[in-house]
Amino acid sequence: xxxxxxxxxxxxxxxxxxxxxxxxxxxxxxxxxxxxxxxxxxxxxxxxxxxxxxxxxxxxxxxxxxxxxxxxxxxxxxxxxxxxxxxxxxxxxxxxxxxxxxxxxxxxxxxxxxxxxxxxxxxxxxxxxxxxxxxxxxxxxxxxxxxxxxxxxxxxxxxxxxxxxxxxxxxxxxxxxxxxxxxxxxxxxxxxxxxxxxxxxxxxxxxxxxxxxxxxxxxxxxxxxxxxxxxxxxxxxxxxxxxxxx
Amino acid sequence: xxxxxxxxxxxxxxxxxxxxxxxxxxxxxxxxxxxxxxxxxxxxxxxxxxxxxxxxxxxxxxxxxxxxxxxxxxxxxxxxxxxxxxxxxxxxxxxxxxxxxxxxxxxxxxxxxxxxxxxxxxxxxxxxxxxxxxxxxxxxxxxxxxxxxxxxxxxxxxxxxxxxxxxxxxxxxxxxxxxxxxxxxxxxxxxxxxxxxxxxxxxxxxxxxxxxxxxxxxxxxxxxxxx
Numbered sequence: 353x354x355x356x357x358x359x360x361x362x363x364x365x366x367x368x369x370x371x372x373x374x375x376x377x378x379x380x381x382x383x384x385x386x387x388x389x390x391x392x393x394x395x396x397x398x399x400x401x402x403x404x405x406x407x408x409x410x411x412x413x414x415x416x417x418x419x420x421x422x423x424x425x426x427x428x429x430x431x432x433x434x435x436x437x438x439x440x441x442x443x444x445x446x447x448x449x450x451x452x453x454x455x456x457x458x459x460x461x462x463x464x465x466x467x468x469x470x471x472x473x474x475x476x477x478x479x480x481x482x483x484x485x486x487x488x489x490x491x492x493x494x495x496x497x498x499x500x501x502x503x504x505x506x507x508x509x510x511x512x513x514x515x516x517x518x519x520x521x522x523x524x525x526x527x528x529x530x531x532x533x534x535x536x537x538x539x540x541x542x543x544x545x546x547x548x549x550x551x552x553x554x555x556x557x558x559x560x561x562x563x564x565x566x567x568x569x570x571x572x573x574x575x576x577x578x579x580x581x582x583x584x585x586x587x588x589x590x591x592x593x594x595x596x597x598x
Numbered sequence: 599x600x601x602x603x604x605x606x607x608x609x610x611x612x613x614x615x616x617x618x619x620x621x622x623x624x625x626x627x628x629x630x631x632x633x634x635x636x637x638x639x640x641x642x643x644x645x646x647x648x649x650x651x652x653x654x655x656x657x658x659x660x661x662x663x664x665x666x667x668x669x670x671x672x673x674x675x676x677x678x679x680x681x682x683x684x685x686x687x688x689x690x691x692x693x694x695x696x697x698x699x700x701x702x703x704x705x706x707x708x709x710x711x712x713x714x715x716x717x718x719x720x721x722x723x724x725x726x727x728x729x730x731x732x733x734x735x736x737x738x739x740x741x742x743x744x745x746x747x748x749x750x751x752x753x754x755x756x757x758x759x760x761x762x763x764x765x766x767x768x769x770x771x772x773x774x775x776x777x778x779x780x781x782x783x784x785x786x787x788x789x790x791x792x793x794x795x796x797x798x799x800x801x802x803x804x805x806x807x808x809x810x811x812x813x814x815x816x817x818x819x820x821x822x823x824x825x
Contacts, residue, residue: 365790389616405686418803419804421763421802422763422799422802423738423763423802425767425769426766426780426799426802428798429781430791430796433784433791433792433795434791434792434795436791437791438792534668537746538669538671541672544672552672552673556676559680565676566681566684568679569673573669577665581668
């Protein structure tokens with residue numbers, strides 16, 4: 353069976369598929385680190401935003417608005433080109449040379465490249481601003497009556513938060529958070545512009561070498577779908593133990 | 599105004615407009631408007647079809663929306679940029695392929711907002727329309743949609759803001775919009791990367807922030823104003 357002409361002559365050679373898989377792994381690794389860091393930072397921002405002091409609240413709001421209302425692309429370029437310009441020459445040189453930390457048992461840990469660090473920083477700050485918005489909405493979604501009832505029972509503010517508000521808020525934010533994590537996976541694609549060799553980068557590389565645009569982007573698209581699907585399955589609500597699995 | 603900015607300001611804002619090639623912030627805005635109009639129209643149509651269509655049409659559209667929402671915009675831009683010209687066998691300017699990609703992806707998001715907006719209108723409204731002798735489509739057009747559009751307005755505004763920010767992705771395929779032009783200026787000047795990209799960020803911030811404020815005013819007027 354001959355493939356249709358628009359598909360091109362060949363399918364991709366195995367080593368191109370390995371490039372693409374490596375790209376997908378790097379995208380997944382970057383997304384995982386960003387999700388963890390952005391959730392922590394987002395929680396902190398939510399707490400700061402709830403502060404009663406204007407000196408804390410106003411800078412927090414400004415930070416959130418700046419990061420939400422400018423393109424991630426510009427933020428990436430700003431961190432990559434802009435911040436590297438601010439660093440002293442010694443630090444720049446150190447960041448641009450590879451460093452490997454030898455661990456026991458023959459393992460080693462490579463210090464990430466400057467591109468990776470810039471990508472991580474920009475993605476984390478951007479994602480944290482959106483995650484903070486979801487967390488805030490989740491906390492607001494818990495009725496004030498719940499807080500009042502908890503106080504009437506004699507719980508302290510911290511106990512009220514920990515045992516009454518937080519469990520309900522977590523139920524509300526579950527789905528939006530999975531949505532934000534999905535966005536993180538998709539947003540890692542932008543880091544190709546500063547030279548992080550993730551999935552979009554490798555798809556372009558394969559396309560340039562083989563001229564098989566359709567195949568390169570089809571494989572990359574399927575790999576992105578797989579990453580997102582993996583996240584959404586693992587983010588599903590667990591079936592309670594007392595309910596038999598369907 | 600610093601020197602490097604003053605000498606590049608025209609180029610950053612409208613590219614080579616004098617030579618008939620709009621670029622910079624102006625091109626970003628033009629792309630946003632074009633993709634925004636197409637996306638809104640497609641989104642309205644898609645959302646309506648998700649509510650009113652038959653089971654087969656609905657499941658096809660649903661799958662399409664889920665798929666489009668799961669892939670990066672950048673991937674879709676690559677698809678359109680590299681494959682639309684092959685598919686049609688003609689040379690399509692990069693700007694148009696990016697506008698097409700942005701319109702498609704934002705239409706997918708909007709059709710879901712439109713669907714939930716329509717579904718948020720109570721069944722009583724449908725029943726009232728039908729019992730007055732209106733057809734399903736007349737009920738939708740004259741009774742349900744006018745109310746649903748108010749509910750949808752915030753998600754439309756959010757989506758437009760996302761779209762404006764996403765025009766910056768056109769940078770990857772070499773369209774001379776705001777971000778691309780900024781990297782050109784940055785490569786030429788070499789000395790002020792932080793200032794240049796901060797200026798560009800500020801430009802987007804003003805446009806997106808302005809749209810957000812405008813949206814809030816519309817919402818207030820729509821909520822309290824006469825129907």
